[in-house]
Amino acid sequence: MDDDLVLNLVTEVESGSQKHVPGRKGGRWTDRVKANRAAKRKDRPDESRSTEPSHNSIERPTKKARQDFQTKGPADYAERPAGRSSTQIISSLFSSNPKFDQPASTNSVKILGRPSNAPLGDSSTFAGLGLDPLIINHLNSKMNIANPTSIQRAALPALLSNLAEDTSSRDVFIQSQTGSGKTLSFLLPIIQDLLPLSTQSYIDRSIGTLAIIIVPTRELAKQISDVLEALLTLRLRPPDESPDDPSSGPRLTRWLVSGLLTGGATKTHEKARLRKGLPILVATPGRLLDHLQNTASFNVGKCRWLVLDEADRLMELGFEETITGIIKGLDGRRKLAKLAVEEGKSMEVGGWDWEKRRRSVLCSATIREDVQKLAGTTLVHPIVIKATHNEETLKAADPSKPHADVMAEVVAGNMKFTPPSQLAQKFVLVPLKLRLVTLIALLRSLIAQSQGKRTTKVIVFLSCTDSVDFHWNLLGGTTMEDDAENDSESESEGEGAGEADGDNLNSQKSAKANGSKAYEARTPLLPETAIFRLHGSLPLQTRQASLRGFAAVPSGKSASSSTASVLLCTSVASRGLDLPLVRAVIQYDLPTEGGATEYVHRVGRTARAGKGGEAWSFVSPSESDWVNWVQGKMQGDDAQSEKVTLEPIGMDSVLRKGFGGKGSDFEARATEVQLSFERWVLRNSENAEFARKAFLSHVRAYATHPSDEKHLFHVRNLHLGHLAKAFALRDAPSNMKGAGAKAQAKGNKRKDTAQPHRASQPSRGGGKNKDKAEDYDVGDAEKRMEKVVRAQGRLTKQGGKMLSSGTGEFQIAGGYSLERLVNVRT
Incomplete structure (x- = not known):
């Protein structure tokens, strides 16, 4: 086997006769391979081979002498911890990478299109729309x-109540580009309808x-609630009108109050x-249905508005049955109140217009098909509104047609979902083991450019979620100081040193020691930068605090010092x-679900409301066809629409700009950064467990790409040894299952033990497929995945076992168990 196929693999060789090593599995096939290798080494003259090998640590035959780091560069650089024999080989970042053609970067400045989601600069006004x-x-x-904006100009006339009866009584389907002001397009009509x-x-x-707005996530619910609260603070009298003037209009009372219902x-307090x-x-959806079913004081009998925002995401997360239950609950309570x-x-x-x-x-x-369903x-005689439509939208829709026919017409002429035209989209082809340092x-x-x-x-x-936690802890705990003595002691003791040094600071503790908040991490690699994390678990x-910290905009004296957030x-x-002032969105991992639609949603977090932004995508050589x-x-389907292209950027250019230096100095600096990450992982067992869980x-998650994307993303195309390098791991991937099972066994003090994990069982095939994903420990992850799915209420029964019907912590597709997904091979 090629030495570069695995990382830090310690090979134990018995010279002479074949001796069984306790704890090693693989069967007779492995013994024969070892015997053949030992025989070849014995017959081959090698003066440097040790004549008195020890039982525990027998060095491999010395290879061709490598050149010094200063003479040849970091491609052949290997760190030798002080006080230890060279039993570990730290694979180089810049050697043994797959050969691929880097796309030529365009030196010319690309002229971006006119902002497609900016407020209109023509004569359109809110007053002309009837607000x-x-x-x-x-x-x-x-x-x-x-x-x-264009979507507001198209939607407000259809939603405001001062139109003719034939249009004001019809439901509305709004399709718009991300960042185009869609939230105000339904909030403003609601307020204007209730204000009288x-x-x-x-x-x-x-x-x-009187109005309910349903959204898929807690973060989006909090954001809409904040916008709504800002709108409800409006003055109830014109600024030039005196309250004592008898000719003034009717006095308005301040009774409109907004509320927020979210899980967690x-x-x-909500009741x-x-x-x-x-x-x-x-x-x-889940918390709203809960209150409809269990809170008797929840008065929704007079509800006049129901908004389903991000309906495609609601369907992806499996909320179809929940929404159906909500609509039935609203209808039932309305009938009871009217009766x-x-x-x-x-x-x-007082009276109420029940008609x-x-x-x-x-x-x-x-x-999509599920959104059409x-x-x-949900909708009755819907009017479909798009940002590109104008006043002719209402005329084009025939009220006499059933809503199904109207939706069919819309689907037939549906425009593809495209990102904002002023967004600069770029991609970088990066080998697997260079991903981490390229991200930094x-x-x-x-x-630095800001x-x-x-x-x-930057997002x-x-x-x-495990990958988010690992990178957040890694960046918060890594230091660039030379601590060779402590590192050598930690590495020599292994897991025992990690247990003895259990009080070592992780990123959260170090953040507190540095005066930072517990949900905020900082690293010397990114000066004056606060690092936050956000995921569903x-x-x-913590989620709300992280989002507030990231979205905070310094003002006053604090604005003079340049700060950044990631x-x-x-x-x-x-x-x-x-989120304000988002300069760039980096897709370190390409979407595993949603395809191009999810990509557009991600990059849509920047270049909002006519502002500029950048979108970067990390693409491995085996995924290069994903760009086209x-x-x-x-x-777009429109012949006049501009072509959407992703600009290629060379990996060396990114590394050189990020680490600086002349010539190939960036390689040495990138290597030092990688080694500091690896030292952090080796510092204690807790850090190593973060890295292992994130890798697995x-x-x-990579195995959950849909079948129509398997030609682009397939587990077989992953070099797991190189991928482990991107998680700062020095262990061979085949050794991780044993270490993970040992750590889990030590941490699990419950008496009722579950069935043995697959990782603790002998691998089928006699060790031939050591690096395959099917050999990893899936027991703990399976339990955590089902726990999260149960808590969110997205469950269906299949084969007598509770499984996820949508995306969960690991973004598992519906109808698959975790164990089955890691065994995907076709």
Whole structure:
């Protein structure tokens, strides 16, 4: 076997007769291979071979002498810990990488298109669309919004209540580009519809909930709730009107209050607020259905608006049955409330227009088959609105047609989902074991280019939660100081040293020691940069604190010092989040679900509302065809639409900009950074466990690419030894299952033990397939995956076992168990 196929593999050779080594598995086939190798070495003259080998550590025959680091460079550099025999070989970053043709970088400056999601610069105004002057004044003075965007210009006339009866009673399907102001397109009509009720003396919070907005994630729910609260602080009188003027209009009361219902919050507090009344409510599906079924004081009988935002994401996460239950619950409570009024059992004062039906608004970036199904069961005679449509949209829709026919017409002429035209899209071809140092170099260059600005923010997307946790802890705990003595002691003791040094600081403890917050990490590799993380398995308070910390914009005296923020996250942050000053989005791991649509959603976190931004994608040599594939998926159907292209950037250029130096100095500096990461992993057993779990979870997530993408992403194409290098691991991938099982056995103190893991069993094939993903320990990950899926309520029964029907912690596709996914080979 080639030495470069595995990392740090210690080979034990018995000279002379074959002697069985306890603890080694593989069967008779492995013994024969060892015997053949030993015989060849014995027959081959080698003066440097040791004549008195020890039982525990027998050095391999000396190879051809390597040149010094100073004379040949880091390609053949190997670190030798002090006080130890050279039993570990640290593979080089810049040798034994697959040969591939780097795409030629274009030196010319690419001219980006006109912003496609910016506010319109023409004569379009909110007043011309029929918006209330009080709301217009608040948008101009408090929120600095003067002109509507294209989607707002198209949607507001259809949603405002001052239109003809044939259009105001119809439901609306909104399809728009990311970052185009879709949130205001449904919030403004809701406020304008409920504002006239403020003239009624009997109207107050006790009237109940009149508008419900359903979103897929807690972060998006909090963001919409914040925008809604900012809108509800509007002045209830024009600024030039005196309250004592008898000619002034009717006095408006301030009763519109917004509420938030999300999983992870205290239900007791939510019930108390629902009892007082929340006229406008933003909620996630699971918690909303819970209150509909179990909270008697939840008054939704008069609900007039129902908005389903990010409907395609709601369907991906398996909320179809939950939404169906919500709609049935709303209809049932409306019937009960109406019946109580007719029978005279209601205690409410004043009248109510029970003939006015509830309007539904569905917002989605794409019109896929599952979204069409949801629209068919939720919307009645829908009007489909796109950002490219103008006033002729209403005329094109025939009210006499069934809603299914209208949706079919829309799908037939559906435009592909494209990113903003002003977004600069780039990609870098990176070998697997250079991924980590290339990421650090790219972050350093992006942050350095923003020096002198108020702040800069970068979002990095990873494939799974374990990978997010590992990289966050790694960056927060790595130091570039020379600590050779401590490192050698730690490495020589192995796991025992990690247990004896159990009080070593991890990234959270070191953050506290440096005066940082527990959810914030810092590293000397990225000066003046705060690093945050976000994924679905974090506690709600940590998720909200991380998002607030990343989105914070320094003001006043703190703005004089340039600061930067980096957010490590999974796809939970890919939908709807409007984070200010995001300069770049880095897709360190390409999407495992959603294809080109998920890619566009991720890159849409930057270049919002007409502003510029960059999108970077890390592509391995075996995935190079993905670039042409995703470009073809994003081409618009319109013949006049501009071609969407990803600009190639050379890996050496990224490393040189990030680490600096002359000539090939960046290789030596990148090697030093990699070695500092590896020393952090070796520091204690906790750090090593972070790295192992992240590596294994990444392999499992990689196996979940859909079948139509297997020609681009396949586990067979992964060189697991090189991939382990990207997780700062020096162990061979075949050795990780044993170390992971040992660490889990030590940490598991429960008496009721489960069945033995597959990793502890002998591998089939006599060790021939050591590096295959099927040999890894999946027991702990399977339990954690099912626990997360159960908590989120996305469950279906299949074969008597509870399985995920959507994406979960490991982004597992529906209908597959974790153990089956890691065995995918076709």
